[in-house]
């Protein structure tokens with residue numbers, strides 16, 4: 001079986017795969033019309049946008065996928081479990097060794113032993129019961145995310161999935177439809193939205209430091225060649241397999257998520273269209289060819305994902321976003337984090353801030369480190385100020401942002417608050433990846449990004465991240 005075809009309810013067998021298969025013979029209008037029809041048939045109505053569920057004083061968590069990320073998220077739950085805000089009631093992985101490792105890890109801070117679901121590819125389904133858990137935390141390979149999130153909601157659980165939550169338009173639409181029908185939360189665990197620097201920029205934008213924000217550049221540039229090739233890192237080399245079958249931006253959200261907060265996307269503005277181009281492929285296949293393993297050397301000829309994908313996105317308010325993806329090339333990690341406004345600009349990696357004082361001659365210099373530090377102090381995001389001490393005292397995960405993300409998710413569920421991100425955010429950010437593949441397959445043609453909110457995005461509001469607790 002082609003493992004990539006099993007994603008979500010409809011997977012790659014629907015309108016997207018038939019479109020993508022016609023590479024070079026593009027009809028973007030037919031994909032747009034087909035998506036609009038699917039959205040109409042699904043009857044999307046925006047009813048999960050401001051969702052608040054009944055408070056859950058102690059959130060029972062079922063954790064799916066106990067690999068690199070699963071282990072790390074278990075660490076993020078340590079304090080929340082010890083404080084009585086959450087309990088890990090079930091764990092599932094196809095690999096029994098990883099289940100055993102997770103059990104021992106959880107045993108260091110939780111007295112109750114979680115129920116175990118392992119031994120078969122579909123063992124996880126038994127854990128998707130409201131008898132077992134309130135929340136499904138999904139940390140499996142991408143092809144399982146939508147399928148597991150849908151099952152969770154259908155069985156009465158809230159769902160929080162690792163990124164991306166979907167990689168076909170059908171799955172994005174189905175996730176929204178199901179969240180609306182079941183009135184369950186369904187979010188993507190986009191941790192970069194909670195990074196200190198991104199929250200600081202968000203706060204400066206909200207306080208008017210940037211004036212009118214017009215443009216952003218963001219990315220996921222991370223050399224993953226060795227990790228994708230290493231047989232012990234990603235289970236069964238699942239990540240490498242995606243690069244043998246798909247070409248486009250396969251990992252949109254670490255860059256795009258924070259920019260969507262900066263631009264108040266779905267809260268007064270929305271993403272409307274994109275065009276996407278992939279460079280030729282070289283770095284991953286050269287790395288595969290350089291191994292001693294004949295099977296890997298044979299794979300070198302199968303890589304279809306270009307080394308550098310560049311996607312340009314337009315918004316309803318006329319703003320532009322340049323989004324890049326490259327996990328093949330050897331270069332330092334970078335998410336770019338560039339924002340340009342009428343009064344200021346920021347470039348990331350390393351962080352540089354420019355404040356425009358009109359047509360003066362300091363136009364060629366960033367702020368000094370000392371001057372930027374003053375802006376950092378003055379505009380620290382209130383969420384970070386509140387949680388900094390806790391984040392520093394506990395296992396941090398990516399400099400603290402993973403802890404802050406998990407804290408927000410669990411505490412909002414405890415108190416019955418709406419979550420910082422909703423199913424529409426996750427579905428939209430994921431949809432950009434799917435449409436980038438369609439655009440690449442159609443010689444970089446323009447793709448319309450559909451509205452999944454039934455027009456609710458027009459309601460002007462600031463992005464709500466961390467404003468409540």
Ligand SMILES: NC(=O)c1ccc[n+]([C@@H]2O[C@H](COP(=O)([O-])OP(=O)(O)OC[C@H]3O[C@@H](n4cnc5c(N)ncnc54)[C@H](O)[C@@H]3O)[C@@H](O)[C@H]2O)c1
Nearest residue numbers: 065066067068069070092093094095121139140162234235
């Ligand atoms: N947000 C972040 O910063 C971040 C960081 C790393 C990974 N991730 C995401 O986390 C997810 C997992 O990545 P990873 O690096 O942990 O990969 P991994 O291979 O280490 O872990 C995936 C785990 O899922 C298990 N699994 C596979 N199929 C399963 C099934 N049917 N039922 C139960 N378990 C199953 C595997 O055995 C494996 O242990 C991916 O979506 C990845 O993109 C996010």
